[in-house]
Each structure stands twice: as structure tokens, then as C-alpha cells.
């Protein structure tokens with residue numbers, strides 16, 4: 001096994017690094033921005049940033065060229081992702097489009113849908129949100145009840161979604177609706193694309209424990225959606241939905257964020273004194289750091305194995321589920337270690353002048369807890385890995 005990058009890949013990394021050093025905005029957006037509560041002007045700056053990354057050729061590198069991609073292998077994309085985190089580049093506002101619905105449309109969309117939607121995902125002209133969860137249908141997603149009836153050339157949608165991230169500024173939603181209420185629950189679902197400006201949609205923001213208004217309730221009252229916005233076949237949306245979940249779980253389990261958090265934790269520990277010496281010299285905390293580093297390294301090699309599978313066209317198996325489970329829990333454990341290192345300072349939020357590391361960690365601790373739940377909780381990932389991967393009996 002060769003874990004080194006080729007000379008060409010290293011040259012590509014240098015090229016990306018130089019571009020980022022020269023192009024990352026020096027005011028307003030710089031930093032590892034987890035903030036979900038985006039005002040209009042921040043949104044606009046984030047769109048401009050994404051457009052600039054796209055124009056430079058560093059977005060969606062593995063997408064086909066005809067839809068704005070670069071038709072490159074996934075190693076290049078992973079190099080760009082690593083460099084973005086390393087340089088603390090601003091977040092990509094269209095991440096749900098780029099990493100979730102975009103790849104789903106490439107596999108499941110028809111030519112007209114690909115041509116219509118994919119380019120605008122990359123240029124940030126259309127921002128997407130995900131309409132899956134409903135009150136009472138989160139882990140048991142297939143029990144969803146938002147109804148879509150076919151009337152002429154349209155679906156007429158009625159019902160409610162909840163925890164819909166970014167719905168308050170999204171232009172489009174990829175949405176699961178029940179199109180056959182009499183079929184077994186996994187069979188009567190369809191995957192449709194809804195214009196968020198359609199009459200009959202009401203978006204009500206929800207405040208998260210971070211204080212952000214990152215997600216929302218979305219109500220549908222006789223919302224009309226053209227039939228051409230159906231992705232895949234009628235009543236067979238569950239397979240399409242799972243394709244999106246596969247991409248989402250890979251995105252949420254990103255190991256580049258994990259590496260960045262670990263490096264930041266080490267810096268914090270080195271600068272924090274306990275008993276007259278830095279925490280990095282405290283035997284108990286050193287042990288903790290060592291345990292965490294072993295887990296960080298293990299996720300890195302898991303990611304490299306997946307990358308190899310993907311280059312060689314091998315089935316990734318349950319890799320994405322393992323990524324999501326291990327990556328999100330590890331990120332939260334890293335934030336927990338930082339909170340403990342900070343002692344009472346962990347109580348101070350981002351806007352407090354006395355906060356350590358500018359209040360990064362308390363926010364990160366709350367945010368990473370959300371990611372353990374979002375995209376399917378750890379319990380659900382464990383069930384899937386146990387049943388599909390280890391062939392254990394089904395959970396009741």
C-alpha cells in the first residue's frame with residue numbers, strides 16, 4: 001500500500017494552497033465559519049466566495065465537465081477540501097447542493113434536470129435545503145406523511161417538514177413526499193424538487209441551542225410542483241433518498257475537520273496551564289490527547305481506504321455510515337476535551353470579551369452535538385452497520 005501522494009498531486013496541492021493564500025477574503029468571511037444564522041449581506045459575500053472558488057476550478061472536481069465540474073478523480077477533491085480547512089477558508093454556502101443533491105442528480109436525474117439544476121448549484125445562484133424530517137418522522141423517516149397528490153401535470157403538496165436547515169434562505173428544496181398512502185411505507189414515497197418561492201409555502205425559523213436560527217419548520221398548503229420535478233420513478237423515491245443520505249453521511253463525517261479540531265485542541269492544551277505546567281505536560285491530559293490522536297489517525301486511514309475504493313470503482317460498502325458515526329462523535333469528543341481544558345472559561349460564549357480562543361469551543365461543542373443527531377443519529381448508524389454490515393438480527 002502506498003499512502004503518499006504522487007508528485008503531480010503534490011504540485012496540485014501547492015497550486016491550490018497558493019490560490020487560497022491569494023484569494024481568501026481578508027475581511028468579513030475569513031475563518032472557520034460554522035455560524036448558521038446568516039444575514040443578507042453575509043449570504044451575498046458567501047455566494048461571491050463560492051463563485052470565485054468555482055471559477056478557479058476548485059469546486060465539484062469530480063463532476064462531469066458539461067455540468068461545471070472538472071471530471072477529475074476524487075483525490076484532487078480531497079486535496080482541495082484539506083487545503084480549505086487548513087487555511088480556514090470560509091464555508092461554502094451551497095454545500096447541500098454541492099455535496100448532497102448535486103451528486104444525487106448526477107446519478108438519478110434525467111438530462112433535463114441535470115442541465116437545469118447542476119450549473120446553478122455551483123454558481124450559488126440556487127441554494128438548496130433538504131425536506132426529509134417531519135414531526136414524528138426523523139429516525140423512522142419512511143413513516144413521513146407529507147402528501148403529494150397528482151392533479152394533471154402537477155403534484156399538490158400538503159404537510160409539514162421540520163429541522164430544515166437553511167430553508168429560510170434556500171431557493172430550492174429536495175423533498176420526500178408520500179404519493180401512495182396505501183403502499184408499504186418505503187414504497188409509496190417520491191423524491192421531488194420544490195421551488196421555495198412557490199405559493200403556499202410558509203417557513204418558520206427555529207432557534208438552536210447555539211443561538212442561531214439555522215433550521216426551520218416548513219409548511220405546505222396546496223403547493224403546486226410540476227411533475228417534471230420528480231427525480232427517479234413515482235413511488236420509488238426511497239432509493240433516491242438513500243443516495244442523498246449516502247452523500248450526506250460522507251460530508252458530515254469529513255476527516256479534514258477532525259484534523260483541524262485536533263490541531264486546535266493541541267494548541268489550546270499547550271497554552272493552558274494547570275498545576276504550574278502546560279496541559280500538554282499533564283500526564284492525565286496527555287493520555288487523553290493520545291487517545292484522541294489514535295482515533296483521529298484511524299479515521300484518516302479509513303478515509304484513505306475509502307478514497308482508494310472510490311478511485312478503483314469499488315463499492316464503498318458501509319464506509320459512509322462508519323464515517324458519519326465515528327467522525328461526528330470524534331469531533332464532539334474533541335470539543336468536549338477542549339471544554340474541560342478551559343475549565344470555567346468554557347462557560348463564556350463567542351461574543352464575550354474574556355472568552356478563550358474567541359469562544360470557538362463552546363460553540364463548536366454545541367454545533368458538533370447537533371451533527372451527531374443530524375443526517376441520522378448515531379443509534380441509527382449503528383443499527384444500519386449492525387444489520388447490513390455485520391448481518392446481525394434486525395432491531396425491533
Ligand SMILES: Cc1cc2nc3c(=O)[nH]c(=O)nc-3n(C[C@H](O)[C@H](O)[C@H](O)COP(=O)(O)OP(=O)(O)OC[C@H]3O[C@@H](n4cnc5c(N)ncnc54)[C@H](O)[C@@H]3O)c2cc1C
Nearest residue numbers: 130131132133138139163164165370373374375376377379
Ligand atoms: C443540526 C441538525 C440539522 C438538521 N438538518 C436537517 C435538514 O436540513 N433536513 C431534514 O430533513 N432534517 C434535518 N435534521 C433532522 C435530523 O435528520 C433528525 O433530527 C434525525 O434524523 C433524528 O430524528 P428526530 O429528531 O425525529 O429524533 P427521533 O427519531 O425521535 O429519535 C429520538 C431518539 O431515539 C433514538 N432512536 C430512534 N429510533 C431508534 C431505533 N430504531 N433504534 C435505536 N435508537 C433509536 C434516536 O437515536 C434518538 O436518540 C437536522 C437535525 C439537526 C440536529
